[in-house]
Amino acid sequence: MPVDSFKYLPRLIAAFYRTIERQPELPIPWTPLPRPLPGCTFGLVTSGGLYHRDVEPPFDVAREKQEPTWGDPTYRTIPTDVRQAEVAVSHLHINTRGVLSDVNILLPVHRLQELAAEGHVRGLTDHAYSFMGYQGFPPDTTAWQETYGPQVAEKLKAEGADCVLLTPA
């Protein structure tokens, strides 16, 4: 059965999304997997609004409350050996209880470490990167595409990443 994108959306938001007509910009980028998975180092990127508690600041949800059509486009850096208690979240569009109890549902650091220990992948980069998914209304992803996305790509490559697992919230 194909996944129903609207199953867990409130009816109003689903009705609005269904009115959107958009075609992908072609070509869709493509980088072949450079080697078999057991040799691959993984980067992790989420848009769950996670950040490293007491080390980096939260996303700017205070401004979003003042200016609801704006969303913080910056990113946060999280060590992949982070402990659960060191993970915090600032995201006004999801209930954060789940990820605050288990980071792996949005940033699977511990699951990837297990898969590396079993030899399925080589390992993780030293840091993961976190965005906050709400990019305003209507959404404006220019800063992601032109500034922050390329910065994260360069950091991941400098840390030895071959591939990236992306997990939106």
Next chain:
Amino acid sequence: MPVLARTLEAAGLATILVTPMPFWAEKIGVPRTLAVEFPFGHTLGQPHDTVQQTRVIRQALAVLETARAPGTIVHSPETWPVVQRDALKSWQPDEPSPIVQIMAPRFLEMMRQQRRRKV
């Protein structure tokens, strides 16, 4: 997030996106996607269900390894073990987001007008 998949892929990283919204992956054009029918904020499964999380991640790795053309979307067979009505409620924030507080009354009015036009 689909645009970030494109950005990272264009920078030379092979990406796999796991998402509950393949709708956007298709519209924006993502290199490789695993679609999961899970509530928002729970992309890889239920908290502390390490077995399910690992299963989803291994499905994602399989897509990363086997996809041969950009725009590949594979639908995961995983199901969410909570009834839809409760799951729909529990992923949402306790207080509606600022934009939803502003837009909800406007959408409702738009939909009312559409219904009136149809009558």
